[in-house]
Amino acid sequence: MAEFLIGRQQIFDKDLNIFAYELLFRGKDFDLTDKDGATLATNQIITDSILEMGLNSLVGPHKAFINFTTQNILEKTPLNLPSDRVVIEVLENVEIDLTVTNNLREFSQQGYTIALDDFVFSDEWYPLLEFANIIKLDVMAMGEAKTREVIKDLKPFNIQLLAEKVETREEFQYLKEAGCNYFQGYFFHKPNLVAGKRLGVNQTAAMRLLTVINNPDVEFADLSKAISQDVGLSYKLLHYINSAFFTLPSKMESIQRAISYLGLKEVRRWSNILTLATLSDKPEVSLQGALIRGKMCEELGRLIGEKPDHFFLVGILSSLDTILDIPLEEAMQQLPLASDIKSAILDKQGLAGEALECVINYERWNHSGMHFKNLDQLLISDAYYKGITWAKDVLGNL
Incomplete structure (x- = not known):
């Protein structure tokens, strides 16, 4: 048994089929809020989930989103993983500089899918739009008006959008219509209640x-x-x-x-x-x-x-x-x-x-x-x- 708590959350496509799972993990022996601890945690989940447990056991035939720290990216840790199965998720607290940008570009050239979490238009993050495949939008934090505005701003780029923290079916519907490709959140686990509905x-x-x-x-x-x-x-x-x-x-x-x-x-x-x-x-x-x-x-x-x-x-x-x-x-x-x-x-x-x-x-x-x-x-x-x-x-x- 791994020395880690391991979880996962589904990521759906527009037809509510599973596209991928985000792997979630929590260390027992070190603090994940600490930079070194988080780097060790990512390295450990790679060992536990892929080498020990087996990626297929955790996510089946689907892709696995894994969070990588600045140090992971500098050390080129993702290259230890299969490019066709893993999505490199770049968190908003990653320190973007020329070396990190070049390493991410190299990962992309080698066939890895790159996802940017909570992306914001800024000078240091803008170059990542050249090769990033997916941008995750925290729709709960932004609210509907801001979310629609960001989706509109991102339309000129050849990037797929993943709406995360989707809580209701109504949110799923407007996000799908607005142009999002993938969806993550608890909306799927809640009943789609219809007044007076009768069973077939x-x-x-x-x-x-x-x-x-x-x-x-x-x-x-x-x-x-x-x-x-x-x-x-x-x-x-x-x-x-x-x-x-x-x-x-x-x-x-x-x-x-x-x-x-x-x-x-x-x-x-x-x-x-x-x-x-x-x-x-x-x-x-x-x-x-x-x-x-x-x-x-x-x-x-x-x-x-x-x-x-x-x-x-x-x-x-x-x-x-x-x-x-x-x-x-x-x-x-x-x-x-x-x-x-x-x-x-x-x-x-x-x-x-x-x-x-x-x-x-x-x-x-x-x-x-x-x-x-x-x-x-x-x-x-x-x-x-x-x-x-x-x-x-x-x-x-x-």
């Missing part, structure tokens, strides 16, 4: 199935019957159980046998996952986020000796609002969940609720909230990494 026929049927699956008093026969009556789910569940993901000694040909072999809890888990996959017409990243959240909650529960399946359910169902585009309270009303599960999801109460709050803070990279009981933060970071790799494996077999 397939979604209603899926919610009914979730009702049976998550009934705390459900019996073996009732769960088997409910799954078997849904031909699509029955087929998908058997197909998934018989996939390489499970490596079973013999083929499962019936739901009854699958439940007998795997147990009620395990079949309930996979039924939840497969049913959630049918609920959303959004990009795969919505389900991916729910899976990571569920698995990370499960890992936190396991680490403190609590029921992992209970924590998993709290984590995965807490994303229903984003998946369905309805308020979370409304989604919870439609499911016969135990009161402690509902209170954990809606009010962050109980141990599972505290774990969920920790996970959400980790997703948002809110350092002050990235704690749970007496767990070392490195264990929490490792739980997040396990969630990423597990979700990748699950989606690869769906």
Whole structure:
């Protein structure tokens, strides 16, 4: 396990497909606000994320934005990384001089993508526009009027624009129309609420199935019957159980046998996952986020000796609002969940609720909230990494 807390944040294109991830990191043994500490941190994340963990495990086939300090650029650290996978992000506190400019130009000539964070028109930064590929705009700090003005000023240059700290769908819409190419922020994790929205026929049927699956008093026969009556789910569940993901000694040909072999809890888990996959017409990243959240909650529960399946359910169902585009309270009303599960999801109460709050803070990279009981933060970071790799494996077999 890396001696670093490692996170990531999605960067979307105009169609809300994942374009890249920004890798986030925090050192345990030195101060990242210090210049030397930040340089060491960048060097360490390169070692941890690419050499040890594997870049594909963290970002899949997508690009990775990595922040580089002045010293990193002077030492030509980026040249240790694959040019087709890494975006060199130049932070606003980088001290731009002739040597730094020339090194960045060299990186560009060797095929690296160069992104300028919080770019401002100034004498020292202006030359970077000759070869930079992406400019990141902090739309929260600038506000809409200033953002529109900057976008207009940058249009003459052959540069793509990435709007960061996008909080709402309305912001995403105006930024897309104004000319931004990429988007980063929490807007995607929030439901796109529409007054009076009704669930589609397939979604209603899926919610009914979730009702049976998550009934705390459900019996073996009732769960088997409910799954078997849904031909699509029955087929998908058997197909998934018989996939390489499970490596079973013999083929499962019936739901009854699958439940007998795997147990009620395990079949309930996979039924939840497969049913959630049918609920959303959004990009795969919505389900991916729910899976990571569920698995990370499960890992936190396991680490403190609590029921992992209970924590998993709290984590995965807490994303229903984003998946369905309805308020979370409304989604919870439609499911016969135990009161402690509902209170954990809606009010962050109980141990599972505290774990969920920790996970959400980790997703948002809110350092002050990235704690749970007496767990070392490195264990929490490792739980997040396990969630990423597990979700990748699950989606690869769906």
